[in-house]
Amino acid sequence: MDSETLKNFLVVAREGNITRAAQFIHITQPTLSRQMQNLEQELGRPLLIRGKRHLSLTPEGQLFRKRAEEILELFQKTRSEIHTSSExxxxxxxxxxxxxxxxxxxxxxxxxxxxxxxxxxxxxxxxxxxxxxxxxxxxxxxxxxxxxxxxxxxxxxxxxPVDRWGFLLPRTHPLALYPELTPEQVHDQPLILSRQAMLTGIPQEWLGRDLDHLHIAGTYTLLTNGAKMVAGGLGLAMGLDGLINTSGSPLCFRPCSPPLLDxxxxxxxxxxxxxxxxxxxxxxxxxxxxxxx
Known part of the structure; x- marks a missing residue:
């Protein structure tokens, strides 16, 4: 297995077709097919599900695609470091x-x-x-x-720099009239919470309730997605200030009171x-x- 094989496998996975992938790489279709077969034999697991017109990845193939991307990125990073090691x-x-x-x-x-x-x-x-x-x-x-x-x-x-927690909510929401929001004001609201913050207990500690006693309407990893959930009417998103530009937006940000800082x-x-x-x-x-x- 070498870097060329990894790159070719990623092209095959992206194109979903050996012929198109071979054309993109500028090698013959039989050569690329044989290279993929040799790769599967080396790993001892099938990576591709071969249909008449389309290829898809097996679970092992999906894992291998992720690892191949990481290996190639690490290779590129290492080569760059060695090339510039003295400057x-x-x-x-x-x-x-x-x-x-x-x-x-x-x-x-x-x-x-x-x-x-x-x-x-x-x-x-x-x-x-x-x-x-x-x-x-x-x-x-x-x-x-x-x-x-x-x-x-x-x-x-x-x-x-210290980050400040608060809530994203529609400007038309009754709570938008308040400059800050307290735990009591949001206890019974449908909430959209950060998955990472939930694991560390940040919202539970500030709200004074465990997760079983909160109305959790949804969770997010990126607040950009949480903001779209708010815009869609799912609930109030608890998140950090400064991540979503609410200027001219139908959403607004209201900080926590007492302040919750991170x-x-x-x-x-x-x-x-x-x-x-x-x-x-x-x-x-x-x-x-x-x-x-």
């Missing part, structure tokens, strides 16, 4: 959830890029669990996460060896956001 150039990869802190991070990145114009910054989105998984696999250099992180595995930089941390693996580009960016972040815990 401030290349790419910096960060995993992050939804947060307005990205604006502050981008300001620091802009300063750094002005000094080193050959740099490129890449952000991969995901919740805390997904970001930590990306770190473990080496797909990102840093992660932005909420909540505690294992100090034995990660170094942590709590970021000084701090995002920058984390990276202990013992991680960085390229000069990544280390330089890390040093600049530390200057702006404080010391490691």
């Amino acid at each position: 401030i150039a290349g790419a910096i990869y960060m995993g992050a959830g939804e947060t307005d802190v990205i604006r502050q991070i981008s300001q620091v990145a802009s300063q750094f890029a002005q000094l080193h114009p050959q740099l490129r910054f890449h952000i991969r989105s995901g919740d805390g669990e997904a970001v930590r998984e990306m770190l473990e696999k080496g797909l990102v250099d840093f992660g932005l996460v909420y909540g505690p992180s294992d100090p034995g595995k990660y170094k942590v930089v709590p970021l000084t 701090t995002m941390s920058l984390i990276w693996k202990r013992g991680q060896l960085f390229t000069p580009a990544v280390q330089g960016f890390l040093d600049l972040l530390l200057q702006n956001f404080g010391k490691t815990e």
Whole structure:
């Protein structure tokens, strides 16, 4: 198995047809078919369900597609790091959830890029669990996460900007008349909650009720989807301020009262060896956001 085989498999998976995939890759159809068969023999599992006109992936094929994408991305990242190992150039990869802190991070990145114009910054989105998984696999250099992180595995930089929790709701909703919302006002409302926040207990603690005693109309991973659920009339979405632009929107944001605040941390693996580009960016972040815990 080599990188060319992985790339060709991804083209086959995308096209769903050996002939079209072969035309795209510029090889013959029999050659590509034989390559896919050899791959399946090497893995010892069928990856493709072959129909008369269309191919689909077996469960093993779906898993292999995900892993092939990760392997190729890690290969590209490693090649870039080796190529630029002695200079401030290349790419910096960060995993992050939804947060307005990205604006502050981008300001620091802009300063750094002005000094080193050959740099490129890449952000991969995901919740805390997904970001930590990306770190473990080496797909990102840093992660932005909420909540505690294992100090034995990660170094942590709590970021000084503080995020404020509140509710997205239609401007026509009776509660939109209030500048802030209390737990008592939303106890009996249909709520749309963050799955990650529910796992950490943030909404339950502020609302003073466990999940069984709340009217949970839906959950979200990305607040952009939560906002669409609100717009569709499903309920009120509890989320962080600054993520959804409500200017000129039929939705509005009302902060929690008493205030519910959250701090995002920058984390990276202990013992991680960085390229000069990544280390330089890390040093600049530390200057702006404080010391490691």
